[in-house]
Amino acid sequence: MTVDTPAATHPAAPALALLLDVDGPVASPVTRDVKPEIIADLVKLASAGIPVIFNTGRSDAFIREQVMAPMIAAGMPAGTVVHAICEKGAVWFSYTSVGAGPIHVDHELAVPKAYGDDIRRMVAEDYATHMFFDETKRAMVSVEQQLDVTSEDYLAEQKLFDADALELLARHGLAAALVDRHEPGSDDAADYRLDPTIISTDIESIRLGKDLGASRAVELLAAQGITPKAWRTVGDSRTDYAMADWLHYNDHVVQHIDVRPADGVPTKPYDILTAADLGFGEETIHDDAGGAFLRSWREALVG
Ligand SMILES: [Mg+2]
Secondary structure, three states: OOOOOOOOOOOOOOOOEEEEOOEOOOEOOOOOOEOHHHHHHHHHHHHOOOOEEEEOOOOHHHHHHHHHHHHHHOOOOOOOOEEEEEHHHOEEEEEEOOEEOOOEEOHHHOOOHHHHHHHHHHHHHHHOOOEEEOOOOOOOEEEEEOOOOOHHHHHHHHHHHHHHHHHHHHHOOOOEEEOOOOOOOOOOOOOEEEEEOOOEEEEEEOOOOHHHHHHHHHHHHHHOOOOOOOEEEEEOOHHHHHHHHHHHHOOOOEEEEEOOHHHOOOOOOOEEEOHHHHOOOOOOOHHHHHHHHHHHHHHHHOO
16 A cells, blocks of 8 residues: 655654554453553654554554544554554554555455354354454454453353354355464464454454464555664554564564463564563553554654
């Protein structure tokens, strides 16, 4: 895509580019919304020419509501462009102070509609007290925890839902795998996968992933003539490491920030940071940790 951007506000080689998972590091997994101080730091970084790119499993509608609208309301200057890669790379768009540009969808990466319709019906009939069908997804099928259900109750019910959803894939003649911890390229016998997270189950093409999102992020910046000197990727799940993996193996300088290291920090050929590296205790996780890193980059790069 082409974005008409004044060179003055977007240096061709910024010191950093930020590739951010949203649920966890930016949006609270409890309330699902974004703290005003995080929005303010995102606006300051983006308007100083630090590329801010979201790489999320969420829909474009979620990003427009929870991130784009608050950033515009906080006073994003004209000429600043923010990219959002949604649905793990299947959908993407860019926005400026006047709102969202065109929404791009890779329809080849979509789950067959008949399957999605059956999942919607199954949720309504059997799971509506614990979860809801995300009507805003364009390529994935996502079923999310109701906010009034405890995490414990949800996670127990999610196991039943996942088994039913997997069986339904087979009935639709779709080859699928239940992926607990997806490693890119590890499950290529299947065409679709179930990816349960702590607040949802995503059913998606196996070609989707945070690695696909990372490759799109590099392309979107290249289209603007921007080659960052280094990248920071931020996530709260094992699958988020695929962003840094992809960047590292494609010769970009990257550090990954894990805002929920309780799952264990894997050994990787690049640096991995947690809130402890900023001097915080292990209780600083999720958007508290994500916010602390955004603040540290804002202080270092913008003031
Ligand atoms: Mg997340």
